[in-house]
Amino acid sequence: MRRGDRSRYEEVFRSYYASVLRTAYVVLHDHGRAEEVTQDAFLRLYERWSQASSYDHPAAWVRTVAVRDAIRRAERERRQVVSLQLVDHGATDRLPDLDLFEAVAALPPRQRAAVALYYLEDRPVDEIARLMDVSPSTVKQHLFQARERLGTSLAEGAEGGDPDAE
Incomplete structure (x- = not known):
């Protein structure tokens, strides 16, 4: 070189x-x-x-x-x-008191990648699609599913306590 x-x-x-x-x-x-x-x-x-x-x-x-x-x-x-x-x-496969980072870590790999690129790196959907070699609508679907899962995981974690303790 x-x-x-x-x-x-x-x-x-x-x-x-x-x-x-x-x-x-x-x-x-x-x-x-x-x-x-x-x-x-x-x-x-x-x-x-x-x-x-x-x-x-x-x-x-x-x-x-x-x-x-x-x-x-x-x-x-x-x-x-x-x-x-x-x-x-x-x-x-889940811990009761998840924080945001643990909740993201529990997402499937493609959803984690979409979340990292979109929220952490502030990249547009079209660019994420090129990086991941998928369509923009697939990226949007990954982000939607990730938000749904994160909402559920974080809500369960916020309730606290051991669900098996009762």
Whole structure:
């Protein structure tokens, strides 16, 4: 990589790494895995820099890669957790006193990604659709379902107490 190209890549890395990491963290709910996803996405950008440097917004490309990878990982992990819960019939999938962050973490991965991109990063629906490789109406549906679930979870958490204690 030439010096000028390397300098521009480093500028994109410094400017957008924290933002991409934050989004991956909200989707994965694990700092280590979010770092892996983010680093992998920036490594892929680096490997493709000769082509990606000609993009209008190379940061958008790296964010798309990171979001899609985070969603795939979260869905795969969720399937594993569901499989384990089927084996352990005594496991519960919700905690009684959820705060907002825990409630978001309990959402399905695609809903978490939509919530993170829309509310945390203040991105428009059309851009979120491109990042997630879905239609804008699908993004709206993910946001609607997420709000419904969050409302229910937070209302249950606000009631407090142990529902099994009575």
